[in-house]
Every structure is written in structure tokens, then in C-alpha cells.
Amino acid sequence: MTAGMLTVVGLGPGDAAHRTRAAEEAVRDAQIVLGYEAYLTACADLTGPHQCVLPSRIGAEQQRAEYAVDAAAGGARVALVSSGDAGIYGMASSALAVAAALPPGRRPAVRVVPGITAAVAAGALLGAPLARDFACLTLSDVLAPWEAVEARLRAVAAADLVLALYNPRSRGRSWQLGKARDVLAEYRPGDTPVGLVTDAARDGELVELTTLATMDPASAGMHTVVVVGAAGTSRLGDWLVTARSLGTQR
């Protein structure tokens, strides 16, 4: 049997303009394309009737990873697609863990094709808030106790890093962003610039500029990234810009 291959593909923020050629080739070349339905729609222009395109429920990550690895172990060329970058809060971690647990003789080749992650897409729409040192944190407490999430938030806030907050709010998680804002306000002034980017490079794209004191958590949703400035971040007209130099011009 021909050796199969699993490619874990990041499709970028949504619009085809922000996909890489490598991501497009990996999807076109696959015999089986797997992913949550919205991600398959985002690459529907790359797939055709000669391929097996299999939507899966969101949340069913472990099963999706197992199916993808099994299919590749059986000899198929499989593309497992995510939005953004598949390695950052994406499917690559589960898929690699499943593959690594197989005996060497059954383990398929796996590669990860990088994509434009949400923080980078949001940063470009806001200007250059990530220009020097930043952290990506998720506010989701689905896979972690809130105390652990909050401890990281406090450490990064105290270190004066720019923050990109993923998963700030969902239908089931309504209070986390308000709490995060209150925690950050213990460390940073109320006029700290904040940008909320929702549906970057998708229909309904929305960029909102606000401050830590005036941010309304209700304006964030499932597809929002919240960028919180540091001491070096200024609002310049409609842009958020962080200075490249540090500790000299505060």
C-alpha cells in the first residue's frame, strides 16, 4: 500500500486572498478533505467531485483527528483544514498526538502547513499593534480552569506585553472578557488602546477601536480577537501602533 500523508492546513482568516499557495495545493492534492463545515466552505473553490469532502461537527476534535490519522495510515492523502493557523488553538496538536501514539510502522507522514493566524490578521487591520513583543492568550476556560487563565493574564499584564485575546466570548461563555478587562485594568491605565476585530477578512468584518476603560465586552463574539495595547502602543488616527523601541521613550 502506498504510504499515506496527513497535511494539517491553516486556511487563514477567511478570504481566499489571505491563503498561501502551499495551503491551496495541499487541499487540491488531497483525496480526503476533513474539517468543520465552515472551514470546508472556506476552501470549497479548491475541492471537486473527485475528492471525498467530509464535514464534521465543531467540538468533535478528537474524533476528527483520529479519523484523519487513520485514513492517512491507511494510505490516503488527507487534508485536515482549519481557519487561521492550524497550530495555534487549532487541530495540529491533537492530530500529531494521535499520530505519535501509533506504532512506528503504522504512523503516517504528517506535515503542518502554516496559515495567517487571527492575531496577525487582526494586527494588520488595526495597523501595527504587535510590532514588539506580544502574547496570544485564549480566554476559553473549556480546557482549563479559569484560575489558570487568569494567572497567565496577570503575568502578561504585569510584563507590559501587548495581548491578543482569542476566544473572548461565546454563547456559553459570557463573563470572561469582562473579568479579563477588570484584571487588566489593575495593571494598565484606562486609556490603554484596545482594538476588537470581528470576522477579519470575512463578510461582516468589523474593526472597533476603544480603550480598556470603555470596552464593552458585549461587542465581542465567537469570531473576535481583542488586542490590548502596552505602554508603547499609541492610537495614531485610526491605527493602533506599538513602538519598536522599548524602555527609552515612555
Add this chain to the structure above:
Amino acid sequence: MTAGMLTVVGLGPGDAAHRTRAAEEAVRDAQIVLGYEAYLTACADLTGPHQCVLPSRIGAEQQRAEYAVDAAAGGARVALVSSGDAGIYGMASSALAVAAALPPGRRPAVRVVPGITAAVAAGALLGAPLARDFACLTLSDVLAPWEAVEARLRAVAAADLVLALYNPRSRGRSWQLGKARDVLAEYRPGDTPVGLVTDAARDGELVELTTLATMDPASAGMHTVVVVGAAGTSRLGDWLVTARSLGTQR
């Protein structure tokens, strides 16, 4: 005079396969293409004799930003190109600051086209080390006192975030990575997985897996990103993988 436009473009890690279509279109559509010579070479397949392609010295960032903004203010379509993402340790910050300082009537339109930044490219080659919460820090003390760099390093190390270290070493900066390793070793065990990725997606691409205790700073160079794992990061075969869950399975 027609309104000009400055597009600050991230070309990704090097290979054309990791460029986005938006980045390619911005370069093709420009009348003037500006950038450090190596970046112009990386997009030479997109430019032609009808365009004005202007190399500039590395380090001459402020002048490059001023020239790009002035040319766009004068009515030209200008592409200012960087490797990786232009917003992350790139040219977007300086260009936006220069543009924002102009009087509104002379200020050109500016947009930033995102790219695959080095941490994301390195993460994909290593597996999925950035799967949950990470910080990007530069070890360069050219634009900051080392004390400020070290303070951030300590805060992130204590917070158990995965780290992507940019600019770990250059001809003029030889001791910073060794010092950073010693600082991190105060907070993390010696067997913490570390990945060094040099020239990602370029000729001479090199991926080295090591640990905090055994890492040799001399194996890093100007084009290396160093990824340092956290408590949730494991070495699985030839992959570095960080668990998506936190605080439950340590």
C-alpha cells in the same frame, strides 16, 4: 493628482509557497517596490521592468519608511516589502508612524497585508508547539536596554507560556541567547523541549530539537527562531507538541 496608496506587505518566511495571494497582488500592482535587497529578491518573480524596484540598506528603516510614505503621498502606488509579517518586528510600525505625522491633507492611504510570521513558520516545522498561549519576544537589545528584555523574559518564563524568541543572535550580539537560556533555566526544568528553526522555508532550512539544558547558543544565527516549550509541551518523536488543555494533566 491621483491619491497614492502605501501597502506594507509581509512576504512570509521565504519560499513563494508561503506567500498569500493578497501579498502577491500588492507587489504586482505597485508602481514602486521598496525593501531590503533580500526581500526584493524573495519577490523578484512578481516584479517587472515597468516597476521601479528600489533596494535599501538594512537598518535604514526610518529613511525607507519616509521615502515610502512620501512617494505614496505624491500619488504613487507603493509596496514596502518585508519577510514574515510586516507588523511583527517589521516595517509597518515605522511606516504608520511616519504617515500619521503628516497633515491629513497630505496623508496617503496605508494598508497592511499580513504574512506568515517566523514564529508561525517555525511552529509548523516543529509540529504544534504554539497550540495554547505563547509569547513572541525579541532578544535584540538594539532598540531597548537588555534589562527591559530580561524583565519580559522572566515574566513570561514564570507564567509558563511557550516562547518564540526572535533575533536570538547576530554578528554583533553573541551573548544574549546564552543569557536568556540561563534566565529561563531558573524557571523551567533542564529537559524542557526547545526547537531551533533556521532559514524556515528557505535554502538551508535547519530544524534542531534540543532541550533547555543542552541548547548550544552558537547553533542559532540571524535567521533563527528559538521556540522554548512550557509545562504542557512534549517531544513526541520528531515533533514538539503543546497540549490544548491546561492545568489538568501536568
